[in-house]
Amino acid sequence: MSSIARPAEVGHIEAGETIYLAEQLWPIRGQLFLGLLGLALGGYMGLLQALERIGINLYSAHLLKSYYQGLTIHGMLLAFLFTFSFSNSFLSLTTIRGFQRPLASISLAHGAFLTMLAGTVLAAFATLTNQATVLFTFYAPLKASSLFYLGAVFLVLSTWLTSANQLLTLRAWRREHPGEPIPLLGFVSVVTYLMWDLASVGVAILVVVFLLPWSLGILSSVDPQFELVLFWFTGHPIVYFWLLPAYVSWYLLIPAQVGGRLFSDDLTRFVFLLFLIPSTPTGLHHQFTDPGLPRAMKTVHLFTTFAVVYPSFITAFTVMAALEWGGRARGARGLLGWIRALPWKDPSVTAQLLAMLVFTLGGATGIVNASYSVNLVVHNTAFVPGHFHMTVGTTVALTAMGVCYWLIPFISGRELWGRRLALAQAWLRAIGMLIFARGQIAGGLSGMPRRTAIGDAAYLGLFKWSLDNWLTAIGGIVMTTSGLLFFVVVLGTLFFSRPLTEPIEIPVAEVVHSAGERWPLFDRLSLWFLIAVGLVVVAYGPVILGYLPLNSVSPPIKVY
Amino acid sequence: MRFLGVLVGVLLVGGLTGLYIWMTLNDVLEGRAGVKQLLAALAAIGAGVFAAGVHLPSPAGRIDPKTVRQTPPFDRPRVRGVAPGEYEVVLIARAWAFEPNEIRVPRGSIVRFRVASADVIHGFLIENTNVNVMVIPGQIAEVTARFERPGEYVFLCHEYCGFGHHQMFGKVIVE
Numbered sequence: 001m002s003s004i005a006r007p008a009e010v011g012h013i014e015a016g017e018t019i020y021l022a023e024q025l026w027p028i029r030g031q032l033f034l035g036l037l038g039l040a041l042g043g044y045m046g047l048l049q050a051l052e053r054i055g056i057n058l059y060s061a062h063l064l065k066s067y068y069q070g071l072t073i074h075g076m077l078l079a080f081l082f083t084f085s086f087s088n089s090f091l092s093l094t095t096i097r098g099f100q101r102p103l104a105s106i107s108l109a110h111g112a113f114l115t116m117l118a119g120t121v122l123a124a125f126a127t128l129t130n131q132a133t134v135l136f137t138f139y140a141p142l143k144a145s146s147l148f149y150l151g152a153v154f155l156v157l158s159t160w161l162t163s164a165n166q167l168l169t170l171r172a173w174r175r176e177h178p179g180e181p182i183p184l185l186g187f188v189s190v191v192t193y194l195m196w197d198l199a200s201v202g203v204a205i206l207v208v209v210f211l212l213p214w215s216l217g218i219l220s221s222v223d224p225q226f227e228l229v230l231f232w233f234t235g236h237p238i239v240y241f242w243l244l245p246a247y248v249s250w251y252l253l254i255p256a257q258v259g260g261r262l263f264s265d266d267l268t269r270f271v272f273l274l275f276l277i278p279s280t281p282t283g284l285h286h287q288f289t290d291p292g293l294p295r296a297m298k299t300v301h302l303f304t305t306f307a308v309v310y311p312s313f314i315t316a317f318t319v320m321a322a323l324e325w326g327g328r329a330r331g332a333r334g335l336l337g338w339i340r341a342l343p344w345k346d347p348s349v350t351a352q353l354l355a356m357l358v359f360t361l362g363g364a365t366g367i368v369n370a371s372y373s374v375n376l377v378v379h380n381t382a383f384v385p386g387h388f389h390m391t392v393g394t395t396v397a398l399t400a401m402g403v404c405y406w407l408i409p410f411i412s413g414r415e416l417w418g419r420r421l422a423l424a425q426a427w428l429r430a431i432g433m434l435i436f437a438r439g440q441i442a443g444g445l446s447g448m449p450r451r452t453a454i455g456d457a458a459y460l461g462l463f464k465w466s467l468d469n470w471l472t473a474i475g476g477i478v479m480t481t482s483g484l485l486f487f488v489v490v491l492g493t494l495f496f497s498r499p500l501t502e503p504i505e506i507p508v509a510e511v512v513h514s515a516g517e518r519w520p521l522f523d524r525l526s527l528w529f530l531i532a533v534g535l536v537v538v539a540y541g542p543v544i545l546g547y548l549p550l551n552s553v554s555p556p557i558k559v560y
Numbered sequence: 561m562r563f564l565g566v567l568v569g570v571l572l573v574g575g576l577t578g579l580y581i582w583m584t585l586n587d588v589l590e591g592r593a594g595v596k597q598l599l600a601a602l603a604a605i606g607a608g609v610f611a612a613g614v615h616l617p618s619p620a621g622r623i624d625p626k627t628v629r630q631t632p633p634f635d636r637p638r639v640r641g642v643a644p645g646e647y648e649v650v651l652i653a654r655a656w657a658f659e660p661n662e663i664r665v666p667r668g669s670i671v672r673f674r675v676a677s678a679d680v681i682h683g684f685l686i687e688n689t690n691v692n693v694m695v696i697p698g699q700i701a702e703v704t705a706r707f708e709r710p711g712e713y714v715f716l717c718h719e720y721c722g723f724g725h726h727q728m729f730g731k732v733i734v735e
Contacts, residue, residue: 066723135720139681141697142722224681225696289693291617291701298616364574373614376692380683380718447687449718457726462714463687551698553624557680559655559722 013410015505020093021102027113028089029411031158034116035085036404036490039397042077043483045070050436050476052455053469065130067453068560072127075136079392080155081120083242086400088112088162090245090407091189094252095166097506098186101176104168108161116158123151133560135451137235138211140227143556146215149207156200156207159241163193170525182523184265185252185508191272192244194525195237198532199280202233214556223550225292229543232283240279240308242392244272246399249352250319253403255509257349258342260326263318265514269522271318274311277532278304281539288375292551297543298372304539305370312363319356322509347422347489351402354430355395361434362390365441380451382468383444386437394433398426401486408493410504417492421485428482436475443468617693620674620702628652628678639663642672651675653682653695655722658715661730667710669734675701683718686732694719707734 011022048058048070057067064070092112096103103109125147126132132144138152170182170190182190206227213219251271255262262268284301287293327338343349365387368374378384409416416422440448443465448454454469521527628634633650637659640648647669652659654677665671675684675695682695686705693701695717707713717728 068720068723068725137720139719142680142720223698225699228694228696287694288616290699291693291696292619292622292699295616295618360574364571367574372616376614376616376690379692380685380694447685447714447716449683449685449716451720451725452718453726457729459714459716459729462712551622553626553698555626557655559680559724 013413013503015410015503018097018100018505019102020096023106024092024096024103024109025411027109028092030113031085031116032089032404032407032411034113034120035082035089036487038077038081038085038120040483040487042074042082043480045074045077047476047480049074050473050480052453053439053476054473055455057455066133066560067456068135068451069127069130069133071451072133072135076123076127078397079136079238079242080152081116082400083392083396084155084159085116087192087241087245088116088159090400090403091192091248092162092165093407093506094185094189094248095169097508098183098189099169099173100183101169101173103165104172105165108165108168112158112161112165115154115161119151119154119156119158121151122147122154126151130560137231139231140211140214140222140224141554141557142560143215143558146212149212149215152203152207153212156204159193159196159200163197166190166193181520184268184511184514185248187269187523188244188248188252188272190525191276192241192248194529195244195276195279195532196241198276198529198536199234199237199241202230202283203235206230206234219552221552221555223552224554225290226547226550228287228290229283229293229540229547232286233280233540234283236283236286236305237279239388239392240275242396244275246352246355246396247272247315249399249403250315250356251322252509253507254319254349254352255322255326256507257346257406258323258326259329260322260324260509262509262511263321263513265511266519266522267314267318267513268511271311271314273522273528274314275308276528277535278307280532281535282308283540284543285370285375288372289379292547293543294546297546300539300542302370302372304535306367309363309367316360323353345419345423346405347416347419347426348402348405350423351405351426351429352399354426355398355402358390358398358430358433359395361437362387362395366391378444380449381444382440382448382450382454385450386440386444389433389440390437394430398429401429402426404486404490406504406507408490409497409500410506412494412497413500413503414493414497415500416489417497418485418489421492422489425482425485425489428478428485432475432478432482434475435471435478439468439471439473439475443472614690615704617701617703619699621700622698623676623700625676625678625697628676633674634676639665645669647671649673651684652678653684653717653728654678655680656717656724656728658684658717658728658730663730663732665707665732665734667734668706668708670704670706671732672702672704675703680721681719682721682728684715685718686713686715688713691715692718707732710734 013020051058052067059067059070126145132148134142134144138144210222214222251262251268282301282305284298285305288298324338327341330341332338332341369378369387405416405422448465623631634652637650637652642648647665649663649671651673653675677695677697684695685692689705691703691705693703695701711734713732715730
């Protein structure tokens with residue numbers, strides 16, 4: 001462990017009061033670029049899917065066996081690699097910035113990058129050779145190569161190493177600052193990962209205890225219904241692990257970028273703790289239509305799910321307030337003048353403002369999904385990808401892209417290249433996604449299944465999905481154009497841009513209500529974590545005890 | 561037209577939920593205490609659960625996918641009248657077909673579907689009905705629908721089940 005700032009060396013960044021050490025920056029850079037590579041390839045697979053909708057099948061031209069192989073690559077790269085890598089790199093930087101000190105452990109920082117790389121190589125090899133066409137949900141008894149499951153283990157391990165490093169950094173900071181409140185930026189970074197540590201236990205057990213031994217032939221059969229319980233234990237809160245890095249940016253960075261202020265220190269801590277506590281005991285709302293689980297527990301999880309809606313509503317008001325302050329500080333008048341006064345020419349800000357706008361629709365459709373009875377209309381239909389492409393696909397991805405518009409200059413020491421292209425990118429992404437989502441949502445409401453090669457479906461002629469499919473395709477093409485512009489800007493910045501005249505510091509908002517009004521209990525993270533664990537036991541204990549004994553009847557099956 | 565419907569629906573649901581939560585929060589923050597409001601919120605969600613006689617699938621027995629074809633009633637997948645106006649459909653879902661894939665019932669029938677998988681996870685969705693259930697190896701999926709209007713109702717597999725997933729469908733023909 002190294003906690004002492006070294007003297008100036010090549011590759012380190014000294015910005016304002018914070019020193020970012022070179023030996024900690026290279027794994028952060030490495031993960032960011034690995035994630036962006038995943039974004040590029042995964043996004044490209046999305047184009048193939050969109051074109052399949054209108055009868056253009058490009059899979060064999062890409063040496064892929066099927067739509068589903070492409071879909072597996074799309075899901076793995078975007079839902080796991082891109083999101084995990086981006087979180088690891090972005091929230092490691094906010095940890096350093098928040099605590100004003102280096103990460104506590106160099107080896108954990110390096111380990112996070114190396115495990116992410118190893119996981120990517122293993123899973124990529126398995127999927128590219130069609131040994132793991134099981135989609136990113138990998139539902140048993142569809143069997144993938146052991147390398148695929150091993151890859152998944154490494155990807156999750158990488159996030160755990162990042163979390164461990166944050167916690168060690170927090171401990172070191174506490175020793176150096178006894179009795180002081182945890183800096184807010186550090187607090188939200190750490191709590192995001194604490195939530196994920198608890199949430200990821202389900203999928204860790206699923207893969208390590210069941211699927212990996214099963215794929216190696218050590219276990220002869222598994223219980224598919226129970227495997228789904230474990231999968232969705234993690235499968236719902238993972239969306240908050242995708243979302244919270246965006247919230248970190250909206251709460252603490254965006255106000256500074258628009259010249260506004262964050263409303264309340266306490267409220268921000270409260271919101272992140274509200275994500276830590278009820279995020280995980282909600283998984284059964286993904287399993288409303290599972291035959292093996294009782295209605296009573298599905299109803300309990302319904303209520304906890306609606307509890308997680310609260311922090312997002314608080315967020316809506318808090319972030320809007322920060323933006324309004326920003327607009328008014330920039331000279332806006334009237335009731336809504338502040339909207340126009342926001343820095344819409346700054347691509348980093350514009351991308352994130354559009355991400356927030358799309359999130360209103362994404363959140364509303366999410367409430368539809370989680371509703372007990374309406375779920376019967378939309379479960380496993382195209383409505384669901386319509387929903388989550390607005391949330392993770394836009395809210396999270398477009399926020400990440402917006403963050404990249406200062407982050408790439410920050411870590412490369414070069415000015416953002418192609419500012420107008422970047423602006424066009426943000427708008428095209430949001431517009432393309434709305435067109436795409438309209439196609440998927442309307443299709444889903446008339447029974448179009450998700451995860452299906454609709455363009456080749458035997459029943460295509462029996463439905464009136466033509467408009468829905470065209471909108472899906474057009475939206476996909478617009479988003480691909482946007483993706484292309486994004487990478488032109490990133491590569492232009494890295495290779496063709498001028499060096500920065502002075503280093504950028506990570507923007508952090510000033511807080512209106514902070515010192516002196518704090519509730520010290522907020523900082524007792526171990527207490528909140530224990531409460532979260534307790535709620536998980538209450539919500540999942542009866543589900544699992546009521547389900548036992550396991551019905552392990554399914555040997556591995558490979559039908560792809 | 562459908563787009564407008566979706567938009568209005570989404571805005572309505574989102575708007576009302578938002579308004580309700582905002583009002584509740586406001587009450588709590590201003591000290592007009594939350595217990596009554598909280599109970600009202602729980603009641604509202606609860607009413608959504610039990611209203612309109614919508615029932616989610618619930619455990620209906622376990623079965624071994626390897627011996628589905630030897631296990632009654634799945635040894636004879638078929639449509640069977642159980643009472644006047646009531647039918648039971650025993651269905652096997654396998655990669656990549658439903659057996660049987662054509663079901664005929666008179667209009668006004670109440671039909672109980674019992675579905676079991678012989679291999680991987682499948683799904684079972686009938687268009688224009690509330691029938692939507694996962695078909696998980698090891699579990700018998702049971703759902704009921706009433707068919708009032710004559711016509712063809714396509715049912716299809718909505719969970720990825722391998723290379724030919726998109727070929728897997730059938731029809732309920734209401735006469």
